[in-house]
Amino acid sequence: MCCVCKLIGKVAIVTGGARGIGGATATLLSENGAHVIIADILDEVGVNLAKSIRGLYVHCDVSKESDVESAVQLALSWKGKLDIIFSNAGIIGTKTLNFYRLRIASEKQNLGIYYLFVRI
Numbered sequence: 605m606c607c608v609c610k611l612i613g614k615v616a617i618v619t620g621g622a623r624g625i626g627g628a629t630a631t632l633l634s635e636n637g638a639h640v641i642i643a644d645i646l647d648e649v650g651v652n653l654a655k656s657i658r659g660l661y662v663h664c665d666v667s668k669e670s671d672v673e674s675a676v677q678l679a680l681s682w683k684g685k686l687d688i689i690f691s692n693a694g695i696i697g698t699k700t701l702n703f704y705r706l707r708i709a710s711e712k713q714n715l716g717i718y719y720l721f722v723r724i
């Protein structure tokens with residue numbers, strides 16, 4: 605199976621996915637067959653992008669543990685699983701914290717997940 609074919613049917617959360625690198629990644633994941641949840645604080649932009657890629661948008665401030673848990677729950681209620689988390693949102697210096705919040709929220713669910721982590 606080719607690399608991109610492995611994305612078909614996968615469920616992904618992209619934090620900071622409303623625009624920029626996250627938006628481009630969300631679009632690329634969708635174009636290659638993944639179901640994408642955009643988790644961001646930029647609601648209008650995020651909703652529009654989510655619609656255009658037939659994904660979902662969730663308001664998620666990655667600095668809030670409850671928001672992160674809600675994003676993970678949304679994936680589970682939408683598709684019954686979560687395969688990929690792209691921990692992209694962040695302010696310089698907070699990346700590690702944001703990543704571990706996502707990791708903790710998802711590991712509570714005992715999911716086998718691929719983590720993509722942008723380190724600055």
Ligand SMILES: NC(=O)c1ccc[n+]([C@@H]2O[C@H](COP(=O)([O-])OP(=O)(O)OC[C@H]3O[C@@H](n4cnc5c(N)ncnc54)[C@H](O)[C@@H]3O)[C@@H](O)[C@H]2O)c1
Binds near residue numbers: 724
């Ligand atoms: N563009 C670069 O040259 C560059 C270089 C090094 C690192 N980075 C990092 O890569 C990531 C993406 O960069 P970009 O250029 O696409 O940025 P961007 O500003 O275009 O997009 C960032 C997105 O993250 C969202 N966001 C910000 N704070 C958030 C929060 N607390 N919770 C959820 N979403 C939040 C924003 O609303 C926005 O949609 C950032 O973390 C940035 O620090 C970017």
